[in-house]
Amino acid sequence: MKTEHVNQITEAVNAVKAMDVKNFYFVACGGSMASLATGDYFLNRELDIPSRVYTSNEFVHVDPKGLGENSVVILRSHSGTTPETVEAAKFARSKGAVTIAVSMEVESPLCQAAEYVVHYNYKDGSDAIDGETGVYFSLIFGILNAVSPNEKYDRVLKQLSHLENLFETNKKNTFDRAFEYGKENKREKIIYTMGSGAYYHQAYSFTSCLLMEMLWIHSNAIHSGEFFHGPFEITDFDVPFLIIKGDGPTRPLDERAINFAEKFSNKVEVVDVAELDYTGVDEDLREYFGPAIAGVVLRQYADGLAEHTGHPLSVRRYMWKMEY
Amino acid sequence: MKTEHVNQITEAVNAVKAMDVKNFYFVACGGSMASLATGDYFLNRELDIPSRVYTSNEFVHVDPKGLGENSVVILRSHSGTTPETVEAAKFARSKGAVTIAVSMEVESPLCQAAEYVVHYNYKDGSDAIDGETGVYFSLIFGILNAVSPNEKYDRVLKQLSHLENLFETNKKNTFDRAFEYGKENKREKIIYTMGSGAYYHQAYSFTSCLLMEMLWIHSNAIHSGEFFHGPFEITDFDVPFLIIKGDGPTRPLDERAINFAEKFSNKVEVVDVAELDYTGVDEDLREYFGPAIAGVVLRQYADGLAEHTGHPLSVRRYMWKMEY
Structure with a gap:
């Protein structure tokens, strides 16, 4: 990892370490919120300190009672310009919270509004450890290790150096299937x-940002555990599902949903995270790496759809075109 | 309120009052989870004690680190038989948490698994104060008042006696429009x-239980604040939206989403909670009553769709028909 990233992360982690943290808030919008939510998932499972995810504008308007001087607020925006998130950073800071901005633009309004900045490189040829996933996971496991030291987190932090290879290998291994998926599903108007x-947030991100935003395909990210309590009645032979079979403790929930969906729909695609390549990652750390890798694999499914629908992922009809 | 309900609620509230509560968990599935989430919303906004919502199976599998003897776990299942929620109650109890079951069936497995039981009457001609909303809101505001006494909560508890009239009046006032809505939208295959x-959970419930489960209409409950960060690109002249214009601090988020949706879609239906009848409710308490009333109003929109699609809300293809 480049020194500037190491320094930024160290500063932020040290600030957290020096406090008596009462709670964590993860605040962002859309895909950025979904990315942050992976951190919320791990913190909530491994730490005895509460954490919560908010979409930025709701955070500011609801003004949660727990927000204050002993809060850590982690905010994220790719460009660092998302107005609601910039506002949320100012708001959190005015309440005395420690604020950490995650963004690719160190000079952005978000990074200027927050007390601590953790910036990542983007499409500049950098190694993945200096990219959005490498930097964010380093921050999260740095915080975990600071608040509740564990040799496991030390190993995660070291093995994150394999991300570049893991991304490349897994992209290569899944490319053909993702391309084929795009061909098979190019006429679908809705894909659940x-x-x-930790993978629910990948589904949310794929639904909101890739299917709805970039491909204009109707969608809904259903939680595998919620599927049987309402949504599953929509299942039929011609209803398409793209299901992440996650790693970690909730895998049985995904398995149950997949078993059902495959019985009644002919259009079920399963992305099995346990079948990915984890070279260089210790067996007991795999569940921490799965969410980091799943994103780049899923992205290829969107590329496949873009290719076969002739609808590039870069096309928008509202964003960048008007005020809203 | 009937004495048995008063006694059950008092016992549960006293148990919470006697503890040093570290956190609240709201645990259920589907529509029951969405109902509980209203409580989570109010607690999180008004108390300096963290709370979190879980779908039951994820709660058990993730095993959040914060769960323990100083936790209050509120669980809900209409029939009290939802296996994942019964399991969650046993799990929470095994961790030493105080468990409170909310159900219509006092003899159900859920009520037997939990330490405290708060049961409500259902379709037996009882007044709404003894029904699911009256009893649950009495529990939540009883807890709020026990943990952080406030004359405001006293007034909410007293004015909940108006629920029956509020339900009847508002159902009457919105019936015609809901019926008309069903006629206008009977051919729609997808409705967002x-x-x-607090109203996000009403949207979630309407999407999962009424549209997808009962009417087999594709849907996705979009958070008004998230709409602009992905989902809004799906908006087009023929894409239907049913939007709750809520009361309370996040109303501006709904207004912004409505303004946008109405500009680009010809099929936007707005249910404005501020326009409902609040007879007997103090001005400053309206935002606590809106979520209680919105559910019965929205239900009529589903009735309208059922009437005009000829698809009764009671029809299922999987639930009650097979093991899954």
């Missing part, structure tokens, strides 16, 4: 996604 | 819902 645990 | 704050 499903997942649980 | 939207909301924020």
Whole structure:
């Protein structure tokens, strides 16, 4: 990892370490919120300190009672310009919370509004450890290790150096299937996604940002555990599902949903995270790496759809075109 | 309120009052989870004690680190038989948490598994104060008042006696429009819902239980604040939205989403909670009553769709028909 990233992360982690943290808030919008939610998932499972995810504008308007001087607020925006998130950073800071901005633009309004900045490189040829996933996971496991030291987290932090290889290998291994998926599903007007645990947020991101935003395909990210309590009645032979079979404790929820969906729909695609390549990652750390890798694999499914629908992922009809 | 309900609620509230509560968990599935989430919303906004919502199976599998002897776990299942929620009650109890079951069946497995039981009457001609909303809101505001006494909560508890009239009046006032809505939208294959704050959960419930489960209409409950960060690109002249314009601090989020949706879609239906009848409710308490009333109003929109699609809300293809 480049020194500037190491320094930024160290500063932020040290600030957290020096406090008596009462709670964590993860605040962002859309895909950025979904990315942050992976951190919320791990913190909530491994730490005895509460954490909560908010979409930025709701955070500011609801003004949660727990927000204050002993809060850590982690905010994220790719460009660092998302107005609601910039506002949320100012708001959190005015309440005395420690604020950490995650963004690719160190000079952005978000990074200027927050007390601590953790910036990542983007499409500049950098190694993945200096990219959005490498930097964010380093921050999260740095915080975990600071608040509740564990040799496991030390190993995660070291093995994150394999991300570049893991991304490349897994992209290569899944490319053909993702391309084929795009061909098979290019006429679909609606595609449901499903997942649980840390992977629910990948499903949410795929639904909101890739299917709805970039491909204009109707969608809903269903939690695998919620599927049987309402949504599953929509299942039929011609209803498409893209389901993440996650790693970690909630895998049985995904398995149950997949078993059902495959019985009644002919259009079920399963992305099995346990079948990915984890070279260089210790067996007991796999569940921490799965969410980091799943994103780049899923992205290829969107590329496949873009290719075969002739609808590039870069096309928008509202964003960048008007005020809203 | 009937004495048995008063006694059950008092016992549960006293148990919470006697503890040093570290956190609240709201645990259920589907529509029951969405109902509980209203409590989570109010607690999180008004108390300096963290709370969190879980779908039952994820709660058990993730095993959040914060769960323990100082936790209060509120669980809900209409029939009290939802296996995942019964399991969650046993799990929470095994961890030493105080468990409170909310159900219509006092003899159900859920009520037997939990330490405290708060049961409500259902379709037996009882007044709404003894029904699911009256009893649950009495529990939540009883807890709020026990943990952080406030004359405001006293007034909410007293004015909940108006629920029956509020339900009847508002159902009457919105019946014609809901019926007409069903006629206008009977051919729609997909209907998006939207909301924020306490009302997001109403949108979720309407999407999962009424549209997808009962009417087999595709849907996704979009958070009004998230709409602009992905989902809004799906908006087009022929894409239907049913949007709850909520009361309370996040109303501006709904207004922004409505303004946008109405500009680009010809099929936007707005249910404005501020326009409902609040006779007997103090001005400053309206935002606590809106979520209680919105559910019965929205239900009529589903009735309208059922009437005009000829698809009764009671029809299922999987539930009650097979093991899954």
